[in-house]
Amino acid sequence: MAETPFKISIPQALLDRLQQKLALTTLPNELEGSGWDYGVPLADVKRLVARWMDGYDWRHHEAQLNQLPQFTRPIPVDGHGTLDIHYIHQKSEVEGAIPLLFVHGWPGIFLEGSRIVPLLTAKSDDHPSFHVVVLSLPGFGFSEGAKKPGFNIAQYAEIGNKLMLALGYDEYITQGGDWGLAVTRKIAQLYGGKHSKAWHTNMVFGDPPADFDPSTLTSEKQAALARTEGLMKKGMGYRHQQSTKPQTLAYAMTDSPVGLLAWIYEKLVAWTDRYNWTDDEVLTWISIFYFSREGPVGSFRIYYEAMGNETVPMQAFREAPAPEIPLGLSHFPGDLVVVPKSWSRMMGNVVFDSEVHEAGGHFPAYEQPEALAGDLRKMFGKGGPAYGVVPKKLGYRN
Amino acid sequence: MSETPFKISIPDAALQRLQTKLELTTLPDELDGAGWDYGAPLADVKRLVSRWTNGYDWRHHEAQLNASLQQFTRPIAVDGHGTLNIHYVHQRSEVTNAIPLLFVHGWPGSFIEARKILPLLTTNSANHPSFHVVTFSLPGYGFSEAASKPGFGIKQYAEVGHKLMLALGYNEYVTQGGDWGHVITRKIAQVYGGKYSKAWHTNMVMGQPPQGDDAQTELSDEDKQLLARREWHRKKGMGYMAEQSTQPQTLGYALTDSPVGLLAWIYEKLVNWTDNYPWEDDEILTWISIYYFSRAGPAASLRIYYEAMGPHKTDAERGFADGAAPEIPLGLSHFPQEIVALPRSWSRNLGNIVFEAEHDGGGHFAAYEKPNELVDDVRKMFGQNGPAFGVVAGKSGYSTEGKSGL
Numbered sequence: 001m002a003e004t005p006f007k008i009s010i011p012q013a014l015l016d017r018l019q020q021k022l023a024l025t026t027l028p029n030e031l032e033g034s035g036w037d038y039g040v041p042l043a044d045v046k047r048l049v050a051r052w053m054d055g056y057d058w059r060h061h062e063a064q065l066n067q068l069p070q071f072t073r074p075i076p077v078d079g080h081g082t083l084d085i086h087y088i089h090q091k092s093e094v095e096g097a098i099p100l101l102f103v104h105g106w107p108g109i110f111l112e113g114s115r116i117v118p119l120l121t122a123k124s125d126d127h128p129s130f131h132v133v134v135l136s137l138p139g140f141g142f143s144e145g146a147k148k149p150g151f152n153i154a155q156y157a158e159i160g161n162k163l164m165l166a167l168g169y170d171e172y173i174t175q176g177g178d179w180g181l182a183v184t185r186k187i188a189q190l191y192g193g194k195h196s197k198a199w200h201t202n203m204v205f206g207d208p209p210a211d212f213d214p215s216t217l218t219s220e221k222q223a224a225l226a227r228t229e230g231l232m233k234k235g236m237g238y239r240h241q242q243s244t245k246p247q248t249l250a251y252a253m254t255d256s257p258v259g260l261l262a263w264i265y266e267k268l269v270a271w272t273d274r275y276n277w278t279d280d281e282v283l284t285w286i287s288i289f290y291f292s293r294e295g296p297v298g299s300f301r302i303y304y305e306a307m308g309n310e311t312v313p314m315q316a317f318r319e320a321p322a323p324e325i326p327l328g329l330s331h332f333p334g335d336l337v338v339v340p341k342s343w344s345r346m347m348g349n350v351v352f353d354s355e356v357h358e359a360g361g362h363f364p365a366y367e368q369p370e371a372l373a374g375d376l377r378k379m380f381g382k383g384g385p386a387y388g389v390v391p392k393k394l395g396y397r398n
Numbered sequence: 399m400s401e402t403p404f405k406i407s408i409p410d411a412a413l414q415r416l417q418t419k420l421e422l423t424t425l426p427d428e429l430d431g432a433g434w435d436y437g438a439p440l441a442d443v444k445r446l447v448s449r450w451t452n453g454y455d456w457r458h459h460e461a462q463l464n465a466s467l468q469q470f471t472r473p474i475a476v477d478g479h480g481t482l483n484i485h486y487v488h489q490r491s492e493v494t495n496a497i498p499l500l501f502v503h504g505w506p507g508s509f510i511e512a513r514k515i516l517p518l519l520t521t522n523s524a525n526h527p528s529f530h531v532v533t534f535s536l537p538g539y540g541f542s543e544a545a546s547k548p549g550f551g552i553k554q555y556a557e558v559g560h561k562l563m564l565a566l567g568y569n570e571y572v573t574q575g576g577d578w579g580h581v582i583t584r585k586i587a588q589v590y591g592g593k594y595s596k597a598w599h600t601n602m603v604m605g606q607p608p609q610g611d612d613a614q615t616e617l618s619d620e621d622k623q624l625l626a627r628r629e630w631h632r633k634k635g636m637g638y639m640a641e642q643s644t645q646p647q648t649l650g651y652a653l654t655d656s657p658v659g660l661l662a663w664i665y666e667k668l669v670n671w672t673d674n675y676p677w678e679d680d681e682i683l684t685w686i687s688i689y690y691f692s693r694a695g696p697a698a699s700l701r702i703y704y705e706a707m708g709p710h711k712t713d714a715e716r717g718f719a720d721g722a723a724p725e726i727p728l729g730l731s732h733f734p735q736e737i738v739a740l741p742r743s744w745s746r747n748l749g750n751i752v753f754e755a756e757h758d759g760g761g762h763f764a765a766y767e768k769p770n771e772l773v774d775d776v777r778k779m780f781g782q783n784g785p786a787f788g789v790v791a792g793k794s795g796y797s798t799e800g801k802s803g804l
Contacts, residue, residue: 017422024419028654028697030647032547038704039647148430233709237641237649244637248437248666250426252652252659259652259659266648297426304436308634 002166006070006086006142008062010291015058018257018290022053025258040262040269048265049258051279061284068114072142075162077155085159086142086293088114088134089167092121097129098380098395099169101160101187102365103137105178105203106242106299107264109288110136112366119373127377128387128395133167135160137179139298141288152305153316157186161195171195171390175376177203177335178362179302182316188323188348197389200328200352200376202364203335205317206343217340224338231336235270238263242303250297260296261286273334273361318347326386328352328379330372334361351385352378400565404469404485406460406541408691413456416657416690420451423658438666446665447658449679459684466513471541474561476554484558485541485693486534487512488566491520493528497780497795498568500559500586501533504577504602505699506664507763508540508688509533514769519776526777527787527795532571534562536578537694538701544694551705556585560594570594570790574776576602576736576764578702580718587724587749596789599729599753599776601764602736604718605744621741624734631737635670638663642703650697660696661686671762673735727786729753729779731772735761752785753778 027049030042068088076082088110091097100120102113113134120130137156139145146155160183164172174184174196181203188199214222241249253260264286268277289296306316327348331341333356341353354375360368379386380395388394425447428440468489473481487509490496499519503511512533519529536555538544545554559582563571573583573595580602587598608615617625641649653660664686668677689696707716714720728749732742734757742754755775760768779786780795788794 017424021419021422021424024415024422026415026419026655026695028647028650028695029544031545031701034548034647037548038701039645039650042647045651146429149432149435230709234644237637237644240640241637244634245437245666247426247428247432247439248662249637251438251443251662252656254426255424255658256652256656258655262648262651266645295424295426301429301436 003071003073006072007066008070008142010058010062014291019053021257022049025049027258040266044265045258045262048261048279048282052257052261052283056280056283058287061280061287065111065284068117073163073166075159075166077151077158080146080148080151080155083138083146083159084144085138085163086110086136087163088117088132090117090121091131092123092129094123094129094395094397096393096395096398097121097131098390098393099164099167099172100130100132100376101164101172101174101184102132102134103160103174103176103180103183104134104140105176105180106302107267107289108140108178108180108363109285110134110141111285111288112363115369116365116373119369120376123397125396128381130376130395131169133164133169135163137183137302139294139301140292142293145294145298146301150305151301153182153186154190156183156302157190160184160187161191164195171197171393173198173200173380173386173390175200175365177201177364179306182306185317185323188325189321192323192325196325198326198328198380198386199323199348200330200379201347202330202332202372203337203362204329204331204339204344204347205314205337206339206346208343221340224333228337231270235336238267239303239307242300243307244304246297246300246304249300250295253296257290260290264289271336271362272367273332273359275361275367322346322348324349326351326389328375328386330354330364330375331356332360332364332368332371333357334359336362354378401470401472404471404541405464406469408456408460412691417451419657420447423447423451425658434670438662438669442665443658443662446661446679446682450657450661450683454680454683456687459680459687463510463513467509467516472562472565474558474565476550476557479545479547479550479554482537482545482558483543484534484537484562485509486532486562487516488532489516489520490530491528492522493795493797495793495796495798496520496528496530497790497793498563498566498571499529499531499776500563500571500573500583501531501765502559502573502575502579502582503533503536503539504575504579505702506667506689507577507579508685509535510685510688511763511766515765515773518769518773522797524796527781529776529795530568532563532566532568534559536582536702538698539692539694540688541693544698545701549705550701552581552585553589555582555702556589559583560586560590563594570596570793572597572599572780572786572789574599574765576600576762580604581706584718584724587726588721591724591726595726597727597729597780597786598724598749599731599779601731601733601772602738602762603730603732603740603745603748604738605740605746605748606719607744615743617741624739624741627735628738628740635737638667639703639707642700643707644704644709646700646704647697650700653696653700657690660690664689671737672767673733673759673761675761675763675767723747723749725750727752727789729775729786730755731764731775732756733760733762733764733768734758736764737762
């Protein structure tokens with residue numbers, strides 16, 4: 001049997017080494033009153049490091065994570081040999097549930113998709129159910145990463161598609177944001193129609209129309225655009241570095257727990273919307289990167305491969321042709337890019353638009369699982385625009 | 399007396415802590431055949447870490463630096479930023495009327511960049527001018543104190559350099575700089591030029607494509623090569639700048655905490671920005687150690703990027719084209735592997751160009767890679783037959799006892 005049940009079990013030696021390193025943490029100073037302007041504030045980092053050293057219990061969180069039904073299986077990728085892929089797989093009690101592949105991005109991880117699993121698999125007469133697969137992208141979590149250059153979005157997509165087929169889901173739908181959008185979009189392009197029947201994303205973007213006049217937008221929408229512009233000016237250094245010199249960055253991020261903590265924590269805060277992270281939550285998220293099978297560097301390389309040689313910005317997320325299969329969009333007010341709905345028609349064959357939710361940012365599956373699950377139920381449920389896209393998997397008990 | 403002689407003397411405890419951290423180094427893997435494409439290669443970093451852990455002798459290099467560079471510290475007041483304790487090297491020439499010259503380094507440079515040009519610039523000869531040389535550690539670098547609050551920008555760095563020269567009794571002086579040294583000496587020339595700064599020389603020649611009719615000029619093959627390197631740097635080599643100018647504190651945690659992280663971050667530039675300079679491992683490690691053991695720590699050295707180019711600055715400021723071009727005489731030295739190298743025609747608006755020289759080799763750290771060539775240029779610019787001869791009144795650079803030497 002190719003599938004192996006998987007339980008996270010970080011060797012004690014690694015935990016000990018982490019503690020040794022933490023005990024030697026050397027911190028920089030900080031400019032007076034700098035707040036978040038220059039990056040993550042020192043007080044936050046000090047507090048998190050102190051907790052990581054004393055009080056944070058990895059084994060407890062590891063055991064909690066292991067309540068998720070995790071597996072690994074080898075998946076061959078043309079030209080790249082076979083990679084051992086880590087994933088969550090939870091079937092619904094409802095036999096005719098809709099197979100759904102959830103794909104995270106960066107700095108996402110499989111944990112991001114874990115909260116929607118019980119919601120989507122739950123059975124009800126009032127909404128459809130799903131069989132849920134949460135993939136750890138190669139190089140992230142406990143999936144093996146590429147060993148040679150050239151492992152690009154098409155290869156990530158190949159992994160996702162082959163995983164679903166291997167699980168017996170010849171036809172399925174996808175959900176993804178961040179790199180998950182690029183990967184599921186590629187899945188829709190390469191395997192759409194035949195295997196992927198519809199795709200849904202929470203990362204919405206689009207171009208203004210040719211005759212765009214900013215003054216025609218509501219002040220709310222103008223503020224959203226200004227906020228996006230601010231985030232772009234302020235927050236793209238990580239992307240620039242990871243897409244050009246991921247290896248140079250890797251030495252620091254592999255060797256320094258506090259360095260890695262700050263690098264990722266900055267985004268966990270900047271990219272979420274009124275989400276009250278607990279320190280242990282942050283530390284679990286960071287620990288997964290720290291203890292990941294390939295180390296943090298495995299997660300940077302997707303930037304180099306997919307963005308290092310762009311001819312247009314965000315090429316991997318919008319390159320023609322737009323997929324033809326039905327597309328659903330969920331709109332969350334705190335994501336990095338928030339555009340008027342009309343601009344986002346160019347993303348594909350949009351059949352579903354959610355309301356603009358009250359709250360939620362770049363990781364809505366984690367921040368607002370009820371809202372995201374609700375949108376998927378609306379899109380794929382009875383009366384929804386994508387009802388029945390997967391033949392014989394309508395999502396309901398007979 | 400405000401000036402205090404200074405000798406680098408890193409405490410044993412700091413050396414021990416570094417050693418302990420090095421022994422716990424955790425390295426990433428690398429893609430097959432990655433070469434330099436993805437960043438500093440693993441084999442290089444492994445070798446350097448191994449040497450750093452075993453074999454590299456900081457005390458020996460510390461002693462060499464102390465022996466070859468006369469160092470001092472003194473407090474310098476900066477408007478709105480209190481007083482900073484500034485570390486500097488001051489080497490006077492035997493020639494009493496030598497020309498006072500301020501050398502300003504950049505990132506990832508340091509005062510060490512001046513170590514080769516110092517003996518050349520100060521030396522006495524009938525055949526070329528001599529200089530009294532001052533170089534300081536920028537606040538936040540080397541053994542200078544760092545700014546403690548936001549807003550310490552190019553103007554403030556310029557103020558420190560200028561006030562240091564005045565404090566040393568050099569009311570009139572000339573400057574030499576590349577990287578941030580270019581930007582800072584440009585500001586010195588703008589703010590203090592004419593009255594105090596009499597001329598400026600740079601090896602990092604900046605510029606803009608010509609507009610209008612001039613834009614029609616065909617590019618030579620050499621120009622195309624220069625632009626190709628510039629484009630390579632722009633597309634592939636500016637991640638560090640994007641991060642340092644927007645989130646220096648975030649990056650700062652990693653570079654402060656991880657010796658190998660800091661090593662790789664800087665080593666990549668020491669190789670990519672130089673012209674096949676034959677770095678020795680100990681040379682690299684000494685360069686990195688100055689950052690690692692710096693008074694303010696490595697994170698402080700990143701902040702200049704935020705202050706000068708951050709999201710709150712204008713495009714003109716970010717392009718170092720703010721304000722009018724300085725009027726004082728300007729000398730340019732073109733080194734072909736400079737990362738921002740460009741066609742000569744693009745630099746006409748930099749200032750009052752009175753001297754220009756081209757070289758066959760050399761990169762971004764000209765004073766370190768090509769000390770003879772750079773000093774030669776500076777001597778030609780300020781020497782007897784040079785276009786900037788006598789800019790500093792009474793400081794011709796020559797001995798007044800007659801020019802026949804022997």
